[in-house]
Amino acid sequence: MEVQQMRRKISGTCILIMLMISSATSQQPANASIEGTVVDIETGQPIPGARLVLTRPAGVPAGLMPPPILVTITNREGRFEFAALDAGSYRIAVAAEGYVRQEFSQMPLNLSAGQTLKDVLLRLTSTGTVAGVIRTNSGKPAAGVQIQLVSPRYGPRGERRLAAAGAAKTNDRGEYRLYWITPGRYYVVAGSLDALESSFQSVESGGLGGSPNEYQSTGYGVTFYPGVSDPFDAVFVTVRSGVELKLDLVVARQQYRVRGRVVDARTGQWPAGAQVTIQGRRLLEGAAGSVLRTRPIYNATDGTFEVRDVPSGLYYLSATLPRANATGAAGSGPVRVAVSASDVNGVLMTVAPYVSIPGRITIEGQGFPAAALNRSRVSLNLSAGGRRLTETSYGAIGGLPTPSPDGTFTLNNVMAGEYRLSLLLQPGYYIKEARYNGSDVLNGPLLVSSSIPGTLDIVLSPKVGRISGVLVDAKQKPDRSVQIVLIPAEQRDRSDLYRTASTDDSGRFALTDVAPGDYKLFAWEALDPYAYFDPKILEPFEQQGKPVHVAESTTANVEVEIIPK
Structure with missing residues (x-):
C-alpha cells in the first residue's frame, strides 16, 4: 500500500513538473532570424567572404556606433544568416575585400517575435584604384615619395581641411598604387609630407620603407595635381568603381632658401631682436602643426634673415618683436611666399606696434537693448587677398570680446595687416553694415594700419526675412528629412549669410533670420556635410539652384x- 501511494506521489509530481516546463516554454518568445545575400551592385554576382556585423541602434546616442551583437561571414554563394534574435530593430554593416565598406543605417530591419526575415539583399560597390609613377624634375624615379588622395571637408563656418582617403609611398622605381579607394572626386598631393605634418616619420630617422637602407639626401616639394603648390589651384581627379586610374606626377627634389629683411616701422631701422617664423598650409584634417622643420636665421646687425632647406610649396612668413624690446611689442602680418624652382629673395617684413581697435554695435531703430548684445561676439581673422587664412595656424585676432550694454567693445593686440570680420549674432538680427574708418568691411577686407588706427562701427537690424516652402522630388511629391541650403548669390565667402533647415513629414521647411538679398536654394539627395562651401563642388549644380x-x-x-545623386 505504501509503495502504491509513493508511486502515485511520484507520478503526480512528474506530471506537475512537465506541466510547469510546458507552461514556461509556452511563455518564452520565439526567436527571430535574418537571412540574405551580399552581391556586387553592378554585376549582381554574390560576394563570398564578406564580413557582416549586426547591431541594435536602440538607446545608442546619435553619432555613436552601436556595439556589435553578432558577426558572420558569407559563404561561397554570398549568403548569410543571423539566428536566435530577439524582437527589435537591427542594422547591418558589411565589409569585403575590394568593396566600399557599407553601413545600411538607412535600412533598419524590424523583427517581431519568431519572425524569419528572408531574402535580404545587400549590394556593395566595388572600389577603384589610382596608380602611376612619380619622377623628379630631372626625370629620375622619385623613391620614398608620400602620396595621398584627399577630399575637402568643411566646417559650419566654411573652414576647410583636407581629409585623407588613401595613402601610399613610391618604391625605388617611383611607382605607387592606391587601392580599395571609395569612388568619388579627390585631390592628389605628393612630396615629403613629413616636412609639414607630424603624421609621417621623418626621413632622417631611416627605415621608412621595407629596408633600413632607404635614404633621401633631400626632401621633395609638396605638389598637388596637376603640378601646383596651392591646394586652391588643384584639380579634382575622379576615381571610378572597378577602374584603375593612371596618374603620373613630377615633384621637385631641390630645396631652396628664402631671404629677406625685417624693418621696424617706428624707426625705419632693423630691430635688434626679431623672431621670424615660416609656416606652411595645414594640409590634412586634424594636423596640429604646420611650422616647417627649419629655423630661420636672423642677423641683428643688418636685419636680414634666411630660411634654408625649404621645399617647393606655399608658405607664410611673419616676424614678431618680444615685449622685452625697448620699443615695445610689435609684429608683422603674414607675408605669402610661393617657393618654386628657385630661391626667393627680397622679402620685406615691416613690423609695427600692436594696436587696439575700439568699436561699437548699434541696432537700427532700437537704441542699445542689452539682451540683443549679450550673446554677440566680435573677432578678426587674418586674410590674404580677401581670403581667410583658415588653412594656417593663424586664428582669431583680438579675442572674442562681449560688447558692453551700450554696444561698445575693444579688440586688443591687433597687428597691422589684412583681416576679415567675424560676428556671432543673437537670433533675430542680421548685420546691415560694418565700416572701419568709413570703409565697407562687411563685404571686403579690413586693413589695419598701426599709424592710422580706426574705429569699427557695426549696425544690426531686426528686420530679418524668412523663407517658407516645400521640397518635391522628380514626380512632384513632397520629400521629407532632406536638408535645405540657402546660399548667397554673391559674397559666398560670408558664412553668416548661409542658412539650413530640414523638411518635415510633408516636405515643408522654413528658414529664419535671413539677411535681405538674392540667394539660391539647394536640396541634395546626398552631399557631404558643408561641402556646398566649396565652389568647385557647387559649380556643377548652379543651374539646379532655385533663385529667391x-x-x-x-x-x-x-x-x-x-537634386538627385
Missing part, C-alpha cells in the same frame, strides 16, 4: 526640387 529674393521683414514662398 528676400526683402526686409517679408516672407518668400518657394517650391524647391531635390
Whole structure:
C-alpha cells in the first residue's frame, strides 16, 4: 500500500513538473532570424567572404556606433544568416575585400517575435584604384615619395581641411598604387609630407620603407595635381568603381632658401631682436602643426634673415618683436611666399606696434537693448587677398570680446595687416553694415594700419526675412528629412549669410533670420556635410539652384526640387 501511494506521489509530481516546463516554454518568445545575400551592385554576382556585423541602434546616442551583437561571414554563394534574435530593430554593416565598406543605417530591419526575415539583399560597390609613377624634375624615379588622395571637408563656418582617403609611398622605381579607394572626386598631393605634418616619420630617422637602407639626401616639394603648390589651384581627379586610374606626377627634389629683411616701422631701422617664423598650409584634417622643420636665421646687425632647406610649396612668413624690446611689442602680418624652382629673395617684413581697435554695435531703430548684445561676439581673422587664412595656424585676432550694454567693445593686440570680420549674432538680427574708418568691411577686407588706427562701427537690424516652402522630388511629391541650403548669390565667402533647415513629414521647411538679398536654394539627395562651401563642388549644380529674393521683414514662398545623386 505504501509503495502504491509513493508511486502515485511520484507520478503526480512528474506530471506537475512537465506541466510547469510546458507552461514556461509556452511563455518564452520565439526567436527571430535574418537571412540574405551580399552581391556586387553592378554585376549582381554574390560576394563570398564578406564580413557582416549586426547591431541594435536602440538607446545608442546619435553619432555613436552601436556595439556589435553578432558577426558572420558569407559563404561561397554570398549568403548569410543571423539566428536566435530577439524582437527589435537591427542594422547591418558589411565589409569585403575590394568593396566600399557599407553601413545600411538607412535600412533598419524590424523583427517581431519568431519572425524569419528572408531574402535580404545587400549590394556593395566595388572600389577603384589610382596608380602611376612619380619622377623628379630631372626625370629620375622619385623613391620614398608620400602620396595621398584627399577630399575637402568643411566646417559650419566654411573652414576647410583636407581629409585623407588613401595613402601610399613610391618604391625605388617611383611607382605607387592606391587601392580599395571609395569612388568619388579627390585631390592628389605628393612630396615629403613629413616636412609639414607630424603624421609621417621623418626621413632622417631611416627605415621608412621595407629596408633600413632607404635614404633621401633631400626632401621633395609638396605638389598637388596637376603640378601646383596651392591646394586652391588643384584639380579634382575622379576615381571610378572597378577602374584603375593612371596618374603620373613630377615633384621637385631641390630645396631652396628664402631671404629677406625685417624693418621696424617706428624707426625705419632693423630691430635688434626679431623672431621670424615660416609656416606652411595645414594640409590634412586634424594636423596640429604646420611650422616647417627649419629655423630661420636672423642677423641683428643688418636685419636680414634666411630660411634654408625649404621645399617647393606655399608658405607664410611673419616676424614678431618680444615685449622685452625697448620699443615695445610689435609684429608683422603674414607675408605669402610661393617657393618654386628657385630661391626667393627680397622679402620685406615691416613690423609695427600692436594696436587696439575700439568699436561699437548699434541696432537700427532700437537704441542699445542689452539682451540683443549679450550673446554677440566680435573677432578678426587674418586674410590674404580677401581670403581667410583658415588653412594656417593663424586664428582669431583680438579675442572674442562681449560688447558692453551700450554696444561698445575693444579688440586688443591687433597687428597691422589684412583681416576679415567675424560676428556671432543673437537670433533675430542680421548685420546691415560694418565700416572701419568709413570703409565697407562687411563685404571686403579690413586693413589695419598701426599709424592710422580706426574705429569699427557695426549696425544690426531686426528686420530679418524668412523663407517658407516645400521640397518635391522628380514626380512632384513632397520629400521629407532632406536638408535645405540657402546660399548667397554673391559674397559666398560670408558664412553668416548661409542658412539650413530640414523638411518635415510633408516636405515643408522654413528658414529664419535671413539677411535681405538674392540667394539660391539647394536640396541634395546626398552631399557631404558643408561641402556646398566649396565652389568647385557647387559649380556643377548652379543651374539646379532655385533663385529667391528676400526683402526686409517679408516672407518668400518657394517650391524647391531635390537634386538627385
